Amino acid sequence: MGVFKKTVEVWGSISLIKRIVIGLAVGIALALAWPNIAAIELLGTLFRTALASCAPILVFFIVISALANAKTTGGMKTVVILYVISMLLAAIVSIAASYLFPIELTLAEATTDQAAPQDVGEVLNSVILSAVANPIEALINGNYLGILAWAVLIGIALRSASETSKDVFNAISEAVTTIVRWIIACAPFGVMGLVYTTLSDNGPEIFFEYGRLILVLVGCMLVIALITNPLICLIAFRKNPFPLVLRCLKDSGITAFLTRSSAANIPVNMVLAEKLGLDPNTYSVSIPLGATVNMAGATVTISVMTMAAAHTLGIPVDIPSALILCVLAAVSACGASGVAGGSLLLIPLACSLFGIPNEVAMQVVAIGFIIGVVQDSCETALNSSSDVLFTATTDYRARMKRGIPFNPGKDDELVVLSDPTTLARLSTDPTNAEAETGAEAGAGAETEPATR
Numbered sequence: 001m002g003v004f005k006k007t008v009e010v011w012g013s014i015s016l017i018k019r020i021v022i023g024l025a026v027g028i029a030l031a032l033a034w035p036n037i038a039a040i041e042l043l044g045t046l047f048r049t050a051l052a053s054c055a056p057i058l059v060f061f062i063v064i065s066a067l068a069n070a071k072t073t074g075g076m077k078t079v080v081i082l083y084v085i086s087m088l089l090a091a092i093v094s095i096a097a098s099y100l101f102p103i104e105l106t107l108a109e110a111t112t113d114q115a116a117p118q119d120v121g122e123v124l125n126s127v128i129l130s131a132v133a134n135p136i137e138a139l140i141n142g143n144y145l146g147i148l149a150w151a152v153l154i155g156i157a158l159r160s161a162s163e164t165s166k167d168v169f170n171a172i173s174e175a176v177t178t179i180v181r182w183i184i185a186c187a188p189f190g191v192m193g194l195v196y197t198t199l200s201d202n203g204p205e206i207f208f209e210y211g212r213l214i215l216v217l218v219g220c221m222l223v224i225a226l227i228t229n230p231l232i233c234l235i236a237f238r239k240n241p242f243p244l245v246l247r248c249l250k251d252s253g254i255t256a257f258l259t260r261s262s263a264a265n266i267p268v269n270m271v272l273a274e275k276l277g278l279d280p281n282t283y284s285v286s287i288p289l290g291a292t293v294n295m296a297g298a299t300v301t302i303s304v305m306t307m308a309a310a311h312t313l314g315i316p317v318d319i320p321s322a323l324i325l326c327v328l329a330a331v332s333a334c335g336a337s338g339v340a341g342g343s344l345l346l347i348p349l350a351c352s353l354f355g356i357p358n359e360v361a362m363q364v365v366a367i368g369f370i371i372g373v374v375q376d377s378c379e380t381a382l383n384s385s386s387d388v389l390f391t392a393t394t395d396y397r398a399r400m401k402r403g404i405p406f407n408p409g410k411d412d413e414l415v416v417l418s419d420p421t422t423l424a425r426l427s428t429d430p431t432n433a434e435a436e437t438g439a440e441a442g443a444g445a446e447t448e449p450a451t452r
Helices: 002-013 016-033 038-068 074-100 120-131 135-141 144-160 165-183 187-202 208-235 242-260 266-277 280-293 296-312 319-333 343-352 358-370 374-401 421-428 428-442
Strands: none
Touching: 002 358, 016 187, 016 296, 016 374, 038 135, 038 144, 038 165, 038 187, 038 358, 074 208, 074 280, 074 296, 074 374, 074 428, 120 144, 144 165, 144 280, 165 187, 165 421, 187 208, 187 319, 187 358, 208 242, 208 280, 208 296, 208 358, 208 374, 242 266, 266 280, 266 374, 296 319, 296 343, 296 374, 319 343, 343 374, 343 421, 358 374
């Protein structure tokens, strides 16, 4: 018993991503040596079934809790707008990449006679009918549009309820999230069973398919991180955004990549915001908020995986339907739970837009867990680094409007934008004015660096 307890403790001390890598390696080795062993395949089936069982109730309660407890803050308007723009652009980039590089997945139940929507009118008709379905039936049947619609309505209705009532739904949401964490903790064994089954049935060439999928996912995330996000920053504060972008990726993205948790990376982002001299009245709210709703990486995952499922089943996706998917993917991403791989559980919600059965969608989710060692780490790095990136962008934009000098991505003195005395000092400080004028004129004379 002592040896077993010690083994469990050592296993638990290893990070989840390392355990998943171990499970992946063991599954590949077993499939190549002894394929088609039912007991090992059962591990993957149990894991996928457990995820399918908890996903509907997870989406239902986290959306209710988020809407019921959402706080409205006037100063957060710019940050929220930047979050939304980033996620919508992420969805557009992902769907464009899926058109350019279509991927078909190997699914056990993939059939080409799946009923495909003929036009956007049929899609909208399906969306409306699914949204007004009986909520109990929606939960039982995995009707995610119905689940989302009822969760939104209940969440809005609860905004005027007492704090005690809100706390009940918040506690249920936390309880369901905890159960999901328990299931995710079994991911090494589930991934071992899934990759074992996939490799036994399809042979080693299946990894070329997964490799292409990873390239599309990571490629989209790189485009968001290095092209669209800097473009948003450039438009917002009209200075070279790359020092800030690279600083956020270095100080925040790397740790988020390793932890695979936006929530766990909140303290790292807080420290970075403090070093950048950002207004604590803004970042103390925007960074925790971003860890919950700013999910550009999750938007990429949901969009690409949904499009891959549609291509696999031969479902044509026209431009209007793709635009609807952009909005739905961005909205769905906001509900990604704060656990590793949480965005994958929202893929069935987007798949339901095209009438893709929940059983097929959950196979796509299972593939997501197999490639999650790379996909989820990159996704979290993009999500978390964007939180502090857009918080800083909002702060710099406010300084620009007030005539306060700033250096994107550089350590700076604390500036409280709500303090009139500080604003008056910084906007009228002749030292700052001279430094700015000297920089613009390109004067060769040496000047004392302005301190703020």
